[in-house]
Amino acid sequence: MIGLEDVYKVVAAMVPLYVALMLGYGSVKWWKIFTPDQCDAINRLVCYFTLPLFTFEFTAHADPFKWDYMFIAADVVSKVIIVVVLALWAKCSTKGSYAWSITSFSLCTLTNSLVVGVPLVKAMYGSLGVDLVIQGSVFQAIVWLTSLLFVLEMRRTGLDISSTPSPVEGDSPARTSIDPTAKVDLEGRMEMIVSSSRPAFWSLMRRVWMKLAMNPNSYACIVGIAWAFIANRWHFEMPGIMDGCILIMSKAGTGTAMFSMGMFMALQEKLIACGPTLTVFGMVLRFIAGPAAMAIGSIALGLRGDVLRVAIIQAALPQSITSFIYAKEYGLHADVLSTAVIFGMIVSFPVLLAYYAILEFVH
Template identity: 55%
Template sequence: MIALGDLYKVVEAMAPLYFALGLGYGSVRWWRFFTAEQCGAINTLVVCFSMPFFTFDFIVRTDPFAMNYRVIAADAVAKLLAVLAAAAWARCAKAKAKAGSCSWSITGFSLASLNNTLVVGVPLLDAMYGKWAQDLIVQIAVVQSIVWFPLLLLAFELRKAWVVGGVPSFSSATDDDGTSDDERARRVEPMSMLPMARTVGLKLARNPNVYASVLGVAWACVAYRWRIGMPAIVTGSLQVMSRTGTGMSMFSMGLFMGQQESIVACGAGLAALGMALRFVAGPLAALAGAAALGLRGDVLHFAIIQAALPQAIASFVWAKEYGLHADVLSTAVIFGTLISLPVLMAYYAVLEIM
C-alpha cells in the first residue's frame, strides 16, 4: 500500500502547477496585465523556447541503451489503437465535414494517449511500485517526446496544409478577426499532395521542438555510449531555460482560461468526453497493448495506471498555438489533474486485488 507520506509527495508535485495556473488566470481576469495579442505571444514563447529546452534537458539524461523496449512497444501499440479509434470515431461523428473529422481525430488522440508522465507520473508511480516504475515512466516520457509529440506536430501541420490551405502556424493560429481554422477550412480548397508535402516539411524543419527531440536523442546516444558529460556551463545554460517549461505552460493555460467566459471553456459535454477518453479509453487501450506484448503482474498494472495519468500539459500548448480545440485540452488538463489522484488510487486498489 501507498503511505500517506508518499501521497503527500504526489500532491506536493502537483500543487505548484495550480500556482502558475492561478497567476496566469489572475493576470488576465483580475489584473488585466496582458492583452489577447500578448497572451498569444507568451504561448509562442512557450512553444518555441520553454518546451524545446525542457524536452532536450530530460531526453539527454536518459540512457537509450537501458530502455525496456517491451514496455515501450506495448505503449506504442496502445497509442496506435488510440489513433485508429479516434479516426474511426471522428469519421462517424463528423462524416459530412472533412475539417471536423480531421480535427477531432487529432484531439481525440491527444486526449486518449498523451499523459503527464513527469510531473505526476514520476512521484506517483515511484510511490506505488518503486524505483523500477519510476525508471519506466521516464523512458515512456522520452519516447513520447521524441516520437509521439513530433507526430502530433506533423498531424497539426498536415491538417493546416491539407484542410486549411497551408496557413502559417508559428505566428498565429487565428485571423485578426477571430476566424478559427475550422471556420476557414470550409472556405478553402485542400492543397495537392506535392505542395502539401513541401509545405509541411519546411514547417517541421524549422520547428524547435523537432530539433530538441532529434538533438537530445543524438547526444544521449553519444554520451551514454562513450560516457561523455556536458561541461557545467552548458548544462547550466540549458537548465535555466528548461526549468521554465512546466511553469510557463501552466501560466499560458491560465492566460487562456482568463480570456474565456467560463472556466469550463468547452462546456460540460465535451469536458465529460475528455475525461472519459483520458481515464477510460486510454487505460483500455493500454490493457490491449500490454496483453498483446505479454506483460503480466506489476508491469501490467504499471502499464494501465500510467495510461490513466492526467493530460499532458504540452498537448494544450500546441493546441493553443495551432488554434485547435484549446478549450477542450485546457479543461482536460485542469480538471483531469484535479481528479487524477482519486482515480489513479482507485485503479491501483482494483488492480491489487485482481
C-alpha cells in the same frame, strides 16, 4: 502501500502548477497586466523556447540502453489501436472529423508523466515504476508529440493553402495544376478537393517539412535522444556550461506553460471553457479509453506483474500540458485541452488510487 508521506509528495508536485495557473489567470482577469495579443506572445515563447529546451534536457539525460523495449512496444500497439479507431470514426461516422480525431488522440494518449506520474508511481511500485514512466515520457516526446506536431502543422498548412485566392485567368498551367481548393465546415473539418492529387500532396508536404525544420519542437527531442545514445555508449558528460545554458530556460518550461494556460482561461467567458459535455468526454477518453487501449496492447505482448500494472497506471495519468500549448498555438480545441489538464489533475489522484487497488488483483 501508499502512505500519507507519499500523498504529500504528489500534492507538493501538483500545487506549484496551480499557483502558476492562478498567477496567469489573475494577471489577465484581475490585474489587467496582459492584453490578448500579449497572451498569444507568451504562449509562443513557451511553445518555441521553454518547452523545446525542457524536452531536450530530460531526453538528453535518459539511458536508452536500459529501456524495457517490450513496454515501449506495448505503448506503440496501444497508440495504433487508438489511431485505427479514430480513423474509422472519422471516415465512417457522420459526426467524425479530422480535427476532432487529432484532439481525441491527444486526450487518449498524451500524459503528464514527469510532474504527477513520477512521485505517484514511485510510491506505488518503487524504482521500477519510476524507470518505466520516464521511459514512456521520453518516448512520448520523441514519437507521439512529434507526430502530433506534424499533423497539426499539416492541418494548418492545408488551411493556409486553401485560403489562397483561386487562380485567375492568365495564371500559368503549372500553378493551376497544384493549387487545391478546400471546403471547411463549422466544426473545423477540412476536405481537400484536388484536381491532380500527387502534385498537390507533395506541394503540401514540402511546405509542412520546411515549417517543421524551423520549429525547435520537432528536433529538440531528436537531438536529445541522439546525445543520450552517444553519452551512454561512450560515457560522455555534457559540459557544465552547456548544461547551464539549457537549464536556465528549461526549468521554466512547465511553470510558464501553466501560466499561459491560466491567461487563456481568463480570456474565456466561462470558467469551464468547453462546457460540461466536452469536459466529461475528455475525462472519459483520458481515464478510460487510454488505459483500456494500453491494457489491450500490454496483454497482447505478454506483459505481466508490476510492468503490466505500471503500463496501465501511466496511461491513466493526467493530460499532458504540452498538448494544450500545441492546441493553443495551432488553434485547435485549446478550450478542451485546457479543461482536460486542469480537471484531469484534480480527479487523477482518486482515479489512479482506484486503478492501483483494482490492479492488485491482476497477476
